[in-house]
Amino acid sequence: MKDIREDIAWAKINKDVLKSLESPRKLFWVIIICALAVFGVGIGCEVYQYNTGLGVANMDNPHVWGLYIASFIFWIGMSHSGTLLSAILHLMHADWRKPIYRFAEAMTTFSLMTAGLFVAVHLGRLWQLYYALPYPNERGIWPNFQSPLLWDAMAIFTYLSSSILFLYVGMIPDLAICRDNIHTGWRKKLYTLLSLGWEGTDRQWRNFRVTYLTIACFLIPLAVSVHSIVASDFAMSQQPGWHITSFPPYFVAGALYSGCAAIITLFIILRYVFKFEEYMTLPILKKTVRLTFAISMVWTYLNLIEYATVWYSHDEVAKAVLLQKATGTYAPFWWMMNFLGSIVPLILAFKRFQTHIPVLLTVSLLLNVGMWLERWMIVAPTFSHGYYPWTWDHDQWPSMVQWGIVFGSFGWFTFLFMVFCKVFPSVSMYEVKEMVYHRSLATKRLEDTRMEASEKGAH
Amino acid sequence: MSVTNLLENWSEFRHKHPVEDVPHDPYKWAMSIDMDACTGCNACSVACYAENNLPVVGKEKYAHGQSMHWIRIERYWPEDDREFPDQGAQFLPMMCQQCEAAPCETVCPVGATNHTADGLNSQIYNRCIGSRYCSANCPFKVRYFNWYDYPTTENVWPAEMVQQLNPDITLRSKGVMEKCTFCIQRIRAGERSVKNEGRILRDGEVQTACQQVCPTNAITFGNLIDPDSKVHQKWKAQRVELDVDEQVKDKEEGGSELRGYRILEELRPYPSVMYMERVRESAI
Amino acid sequence: MSKRHLLAIFSNFHEAEAAVKELRNSTIKGFDANNDLIVKSPIEHPEVEEFLGDKPVHVQWFTLGGALTGGLLAFSLISGSQANFFSQLKGGKPIVPFPPNFVLTYEMFILGGVYISVLGFLICAGLPARRSPLYSAKVSEDQIGILVKTEEESAGLLKAIFTKHEALEIQEEAGK
Numbered sequence: 001m002k003d004i005r006e007d008i009a010w011a012k013i014n015k016d017v018l019k020s021l022e023s024p025r026k027l028f029w030v031i032i033i034c035a036l037a038v039f040g041v042g043i044g045c046e047v048y049q050y051n052t053g054l055g056v057a058n059m060d061n062p063h064v065w066g067l068y069i070a071s072f073i074f075w076i077g078m079s080h081s082g083t084l085l086s087a088i089l090h091l092m093h094a095d096w097r098k099p100i101y102r103f104a105e106a107m108t109t110f111s112l113m114t115a116g117l118f119v120a121v122h123l124g125r126l127w128q129l130y131y132a133l134p135y136p137n138e139r140g141i142w143p144n145f146q147s148p149l150l151w152d153a154m155a156i157f158t159y160l161s162s163s164i165l166f167l168y169v170g171m172i173p174d175l176a177i178c179r180d181n182i183h184t185g186w187r188k189k190l191y192t193l194l195s196l197g198w199e200g201t202d203r204q205w206r207n208f209r210v211t212y213l214t215i216a217c218f219l220i221p222l223a224v225s226v227h228s229i230v231a232s233d234f235a236m237s238q239q240p241g242w243h244i245t246s247f248p249p250y251f252v253a254g255a256l257y258s259g260c261a262a263i264i265t266l267f268i269i270l271r272y273v274f275k276f277e278e279y280m281t282l283p284i285l286k287k288t289v290r291l292t293f294a295i296s297m298v299w300t301y302l303n304l305i306e307y308a309t310v311w312y313s314h315d316e317v318a319k320a321v322l323l324q325k326a327t328g329t330y331a332p333f334w335w336m337m338n339f340l341g342s343i344v345p346l347i348l349a350f351k352r353f354q355t356h357i358p359v360l361l362t363v364s365l366l367l368n369v370g371m372w373l374e375r376w377m378i379v380a381p382t383f384s385h386g387y388y389p390w391t392w393d394h395d396q397w398p399s400m401v402q403w404g405i406v407f408g409s410f411g412w413f414t415f416l417f418m419v420f421c422k423v424f425p426s427v428s429m430y431e432v433k434e435m436v437y438h439r440s441l442a443t444k445r446l447e448d449t450r451m452e453a454s455e456k457g458a459h
Numbered sequence: 460m461s462v463t464n465l466l467e468n469w470s471e472f473r474h475k476h477p478v479e480d481v482p483h484d485p486y487k488w489a490m491s492i493d494m495d496a497c498t499g500c501n502a503c504s505v506a507c508y509a510e511n512n513l514p515v516v517g518k519e520k521y522a523h524g525q526s527m528h529w530i531r532i533e534r535y536w537p538e539d540d541r542e543f544p545d546q547g548a549q550f551l552p553m554m555c556q557q558c559e560a561a562p563c564e565t566v567c568p569v570g571a572t573n574h575t576a577d578g579l580n581s582q583i584y585n586r587c588i589g590s591r592y593c594s595a596n597c598p599f600k601v602r603y604f605n606w607y608d609y610p611t612t613e614n615v616w617p618a619e620m621v622q623q624l625n626p627d628i629t630l631r632s633k634g635v636m637e638k639c640t641f642c643i644q645r646i647r648a649g650e651r652s653v654k655n656e657g658r659i660l661r662d663g664e665v666q667t668a669c670q671q672v673c674p675t676n677a678i679t680f681g682n683l684i685d686p687d688s689k690v691h692q693k694w695k696a697q698r699v700e701l702d703v704d705e706q707v708k709d710k711e712e713g714g715s716e717l718r719g720y721r722i723l724e725e726l727r728p729y730p731s732v733m734y735m736e737r738v739r740e741s742a743i
Numbered sequence: 744m745s746k747r748h749l750l751a752i753f754s755n756f757h758e759a760e761a762a763v764k765e766l767r768n769s770t771i772k773g774f775d776a777n778n779d780l781i782v783k784s785p786i787e788h789p790e791v792e793e794f795l796g797d798k799p800v801h802v803q804w805f806t807l808g809g810a811l812t813g814g815l816l817a818f819s820l821i822s823g824s825q826a827n828f829f830s831q832l833k834g835g836k837p838i839v840p841f842p843p844n845f846v847l848t849y850e851m852f853i854l855g856g857v858y859i860s861v862l863g864f865l866i867c868a869g870l871p872a873r874r875s876p877l878y879s880a881k882v883s884e885d886q887i888g889i890l891v892k893t894e895e896e897s898a899g900l901l902k903a904i905f906t907k908h909e910a911l912e913i914q915e916e917a918g919k
Contacts, residue, residue, distance in 0.1 A: 009885070010785065010884060010885030011884050011885050014883075014884050014885075052607065052608075052633075053605070053606050053607035053608055053633035053634065054589070054604070054606050054633070054634065055520070055523075055525055055606030055607045058523070059606065060523050060524030060525045060606070061524050061525065061526070061594065061600060061602075061603060061604065062524075062594070062600040063524070064591040064594045064595055064604060065591060065595055122590070123588050123589050123590055123634070124587070124588065124589015124590070124591065124604065124605070124633065124634025124635060124636075125587065125588045125589045125632075125633075125634035125635065126588075126634075128588045129588060131569040131586060131588050132568050132569055132588065134820065134824070140824075140827060141570070141586075142570070142824035142825075143568055143569050143570060144565075144567055144568060144569060144570035144833065145821045145824070145825060145843055145844065145847055146565045146566075146833055146834075146836065146840060146843040147565065147566045147567055147568040147570075147592065147843075148566065148592075149566065149568040149590055149592055150568040150569075151843065151846050151847060151850070153568065154847055154850050154851070155850050157854075158850050158851070158853060158854040158857075161854070161857075161858075162853070162854065162857040162858075165857060165858070165861050166857075169861060169864065172870075173785075173883075176883050177883045177884070180880035180883045180884075181880065181883075196865075196870040196871035196872065197870060197871050197872035197873060197874050198870065198872070199783050199872065199874070199875060199878060199882065200783045200784050200785060200882055200883060200888075201781045201782065201783050202781065202782045202783075202784075202788075202791050202792070202795055202798075203781075203798070203867075203868060203869065204868045204869070204870070204872075205784065205787040205788070205791075206787075206792065206798065206800055207800055207802055207864055207867045207868040208787065208864070208868065209787050209789070210800045210802045210803060211802050211860055211861070211863070211864035214802065214803060214806050214856075214860050215857055215860055215861070218806075218810075218853050218856050218857050218860070219857075221853065222850075222853045222857075225846075225849060225850065225853075229846065229850075232846075233592075236566075237562070237566065237592075237595060237596045238562050238596060238598060238726055239595065239596065239598075383595075386598070386600065387598045387599075387723060387726070388598065388599055388600050388723075389535075390531075390533045390553070390600070391600050394522075394523075394524050396524070430785060430786050433785060433786045433885070434786045434787070437786060559835055560834050560835025560836075561833075561834055561835075562834060563834075564832070564833035564834040565833050565834035565836060570831060570833070572833075573831045573832060573833055574831075574832035574833065574834075574835075729835065
């Protein structure tokens with residue numbers, strides 16, 4: 001099956017995508033208010049926690065980290081999808097990414113913004129967060145650059161700003177289209193301002209192409225390093241269950257995994273809501289699903305490697321932590337994580353389900369639940385069963401405050417994403433045109449070759 | 460920020476601790492705890508509460524693991540089939556080990572915990588933003604976080620007890636990490652008082668609160684590099700060295716009958732506290 | 744003689760290409776194919792470069808400079824701040840440890856590279872750009888536009904060339 005029909009009129013592409021920017025239906029407003037309400041729950045919990053102290057999160061000694069760190073890693077992980085699609089597949093000349101990378105990039109940006117919230121929520125003295133920033137001061141005090149948490153801060157700042165720039169630069173030609181076709185109100189002003197006077201001249205396209213490629217080349221090592229640095233929060237510590245060399249690639253694999261699953265979810269939703277069936281086609285969905293399946297197998301492999309290396313090592317403490325994960329307080333969640341992360345994606349291997357929308361929607365959501373559980377299972381069991389026996393005497397479960405804030409973050413993300421989809425084109429119009437153009441060229445070449453062959457045959 | 464400052468600091472500090480060529484001078488504070496002498500009376504813990512203005516968190520929070528005792532008495536029972544299982548607990552007073560290569564120091568994002576020249580792990584309350592990475596990385600879990608704002612909480616220091624608070628110590632608000640400091644306020648006060656006499660502190664002139672109240676003298680505290688100090692002599696008698704991850708005496712054939720050891724020293728934090736094992740009935 | 748702009752819109756890429764080739768090969772008074780000719784299109788056409796002549800792209804020099812500067816600045820800042828402390832030993836590590844400094848240098852190398860690339864893009868592409876005197880929204884939809892600047896008397900010649908190559912529309916700037 002072809003990824004996209006080659007006879008789609010370019011004017012139609014413009015029209016269809018611009019239609020998604022029209023005034024939203026009532027359902028949109030209902031959902032966005034729900035999202036804000038959910039976010040409000042999170043804000044309420046955070047205000048309570050800010051005023052009272054982190055004790056209300058039910059954290060204690062030694063369980064000093066909880067769902068905030070787990071969710072932080074989850075959201076950073078989800079952000080890798082956009083880079084995977086925009087940058088990695090771009091370098092691989094995988095054209096099928098073209099209709100879908102725009103919303104994936106947006107997802108990256110908003111995931112990073114959501115992850116930033118968790119950094120703030122996790123700190124004991126949030127109002128002094130700026131101590132972690134390298135600003136010159138008269139005491140000559142700088143943050144501790146040796147700390148992996150600080151590398152996190154720098155890496156995520158780099159990743160967030162680079163993603164926003166990449167998203168924006170890639171959107172300039174589309175913003176020009178919006179400017180040319182939307183003539184009224186604040187939108188006209190916005191698009192005129194943001195499109196920077198783009199007119200599609202050869203000089204502009206030439207430089208655009210090179211810049212896009214260059215930034216893509218930078219974004220790939222950046223994305224890999226960002227999640228490796230987040231993994232170093234754990235790998236660079238001494239704690240059993242954390243001090244594992246394979247953590248950086250394991251985390252990157254997990255990030256790509258949850259990002260791809262989220263892409264499938266949003267793909268299905270956007271396709272239905274905006275009627276983008278011609279652009280976000282089933283063959284493209286199939287390719288995304290296959291990619292997710294491949295990544296899920298990589299993640300499964302790295303996961304099993306972690307268990308195997310611990311099991312066959314002489315590190316009794318690490319073995320004890322692994323046993324505790326499988327049989328201790330958190331065991332149901334650990335087993336669920338393994339099931340959702342390794343067994344459930346096997347459904348995606350069957351052709352029958354690779355384009356079956358309800359199954360895919362369910363599976364992609366389940367995969368992300370599994371990935372969230374994975375992050376929690378990395379954080380919690382090590383605290384429960386660390387080096388020091390005195391700390392093994394009590395269980396710890398997150399309080400409703402923690403769950404409320406985690407829940408609220410999904411509302412924030414949804415809100416941002418919905419606003420984006422209504423203000424900016426969520427399908428890249430010029431890239432879809434390119435895709436159709438190259439498709440038509442390829443078909444024409446094929447026809448020419450066939451004609452030549454048949455002529456030769458005739459003689 | 461001057462270049463001279465930079466170069467001076469560089470040349471002075473470019474070696475790792477523990478080091479031979481740039482040793483601690485003139486102080487390296489260390490402790491030795493004799494677990495055979497320890498009766499588990501908890502006087503040291505109470506004294507620490509009094510000396511350092513530690514908040515009493517109450518039964519409920521204590522059960523949740525949110526206690527603030529900088530020195531804690533741990534109880535261990537051997538798992539043999541004795542008639543009365545609760546009998547015969549071994550007591551282990553555990554406080555911040557003031558590790559030479561402390562895992563907590565490298566991971567604080569804002570540099571609120573550092574190593575002082577006299578061998579202590581410092582915790583700077585003002586700088587701490589409460590990321591709790593230091594506690595996550597501590598193998599001993601001796602760092603305590605202020606989960607609530609204790610100075611403004613009721614019944615933390617019931618009415619009359621407010622009068623016993625130590626004016627030399629700040630009160631910590633919520634969101635700040637704290638831990639045992641080897642009573643640094645007493646050390647600094649002692650250093651100041653002998654400075655006028657132009658000498659350094661002698662053994663016994665500064666006592667930590669826990670050492671001061673221990674009825675059996677189980678806790679010995681002092682300057683490890685002063686050959687006349689009790690703690691130096693104890694470490695030497697037990698053949699425990701500061702800057703190794705496996706003691707020489709343990710590598711010798713047959714092991715060693717000396718009681719002195721350090722906890723989790725194979726993780727290489729180089730703790731400054733030596734424990735002397737309790738003499739067990741089975742060993743005689 | 745005053746110069747005027749003409750904008751021709753084509754829906755057939757090959758015809759547009761042929762028109763440009765003809766314009767480049769011709770010598771028309773008051774019209775310099777290198778400077779007065781701009782091709783506008785809805786998607787990028789690398790083939791355009793072939794028949795417009797070689798115009799180098801300088802963005803990657805910006806990238807190189809930015810990345811190197813970012814990395815160097817980061818390393819200097821970090822090492823300088825670590826070395827300038829009074830006595831902030833941490834964890835038995837050296838005062839200026841290489842592994843953590845390397846991580847941050849790498850990140851800032853990328854940061855510098857990306858930021859300066861974007862800056863370079865804006866400079867090299869001339870954005871934000873003043874809008875051309877003649878523009879058609881069709882250019883952002885599905886048609887190719889050729890904007891030429893020429894003296895008034897040559898306008899007729901150019902129009903003829905455009906019409907020959909099936910231009911759908913020819914816009915002309917109003918006379919001054």
